[in-house]
Amino acid sequence: MDEQLYLDISEFLTNQIKSGNYRMGEKLPSENTLCQMFATNHAVVRQAIQCLINRGWITSYQGRGSYVNSIAKPIPYILSPHTGFSENLKEQGVLHENRLLNWKKRVPHPEERQKLQLGTHDLVYELQILRFINQTPAAVSLSVIAEKKVPQLSDYLEDFRSLYSILAVKFKIRPVRRRSLIDAIVPERREAVILQLPESLPLIRIESLSAHPDGSPLEICISKIRSDRCRYLIDFN
Amino acid sequence: MDEQLYLDISEFLTNQIKSGNYRMGEKLPSENTLCQMFATNHAVVRQAIQCLINRGWITSYQGRGSYVNSIAKPIPYILSPHTGFSENLKEQGVLHENRLLNWKKRVPHPEERQKLQLGTHDLVYELQILRFINQTPAAVSLSVIAEKKVPQLSDYLEDFRSLYSILAVKFKIRPVRRRSLIDAIVPERREAVILQLPESLPLIRIESLSAHPDGSPLEICISKIRSDRCRYLIDFN
């Protein structure tokens, strides 16, 4: 019960950062240096470092060192019936960009068929989209849309900018958000890579069902958002 | 570039769980056993185990072993202008309970003063509440209420059941939710302990501002909820 060295080191470093002795973007002492400072070995120092990584304080880069994360203020994303990702951020004057990772036309899963009220032979488009805020990756989205609502959608996916702008311009559809389900998840390894995310930081997962203006279900969208880049704001007024 | 043993072990164990070879609540092989199975040592096996803990698959208990987490379906919590935590869950027939951890009357922080539209000499009550769902800790909340709206609130805090029921019964106030801000966070060590949370699983953080029925600001509430116990549902109909 002797104080637990790795916690001491971890607390020491955290306090150094909190108190501003190491500023954001700054390099921490190397692991070897820390070994000497605390008269211990690699393994213990790394355990301490891992604590800071897990809590989002720092990021380590092989061959370069460990650096204090920048803590940009997260952007409030307004969750309302009439907002798509892009318009929402544009209104706030935030630099924003989308990249279509891939798409396919496929048979819907039973759950999707039920939620989108599809017939036995109806198909869906599935679009995977990577979203950037201020030039850095901030979210991945998976949109599933009833094909019959957007026939030949694939014709418009070259030079992709925004799904909702395609819907508006090409199909004259302005989707209405009906329901959103929010929770927090640990990223998959693949998502962590795509989002350039320290693997241990959580994502906000939001699953939304949108409808055609005529009321019929249109799109299921599952977005996973870096919580250090974006927050959800719901206004009940 | 030799396959990375700890990832192999981690993947092996994850697959065993996914495929149902280890069911929920079941005990994994001991670390020593795994050392033998993979012809390696304690440190490597522990690194593999840590991966599973980080992703929420298992929990380790000193002296007992590592066990597969149960994956109870999270309860949808309906976020609407007229719901408090307790009523919301009661309506869904979910077993629910609150415990008042502590309270104080104090000077508001500048930000609180502004949000609650307080005068220079106004005070606030601060209540810290631990919430249970189905007998297990699920959330911690910090409520800050303008004292002038609930004079002598402290008289009613013995045998505490629910803040909103006190407001309703003793003060005839039914709060109205005005705004909620949602994000995902890594728990503090203290929160992890209180919530009996594997320290690396994320919490949903929700900051809400509620008003008196007459429209004046009443309460700021910051809740941190286990995302494996509870999800937020927003219905725009």
Place this chain on the structure above:
DNA sequence: AAGTGGTCTAGACCACGTG
């Protein structure tokens, strides 16, 4: 080439829970 973090070895001892 030198310095950095990432993985691994082969041990040791401690704290905790169960029988």
Place this chain on the structure above:
DNA sequence: ACGTGGTCTAGACCACTTG
């Protein structure tokens, strides 16, 4: 008393980045 996970030691070698 024994088995379990938790911490620690003192090294080694590798992969990557920078000068």
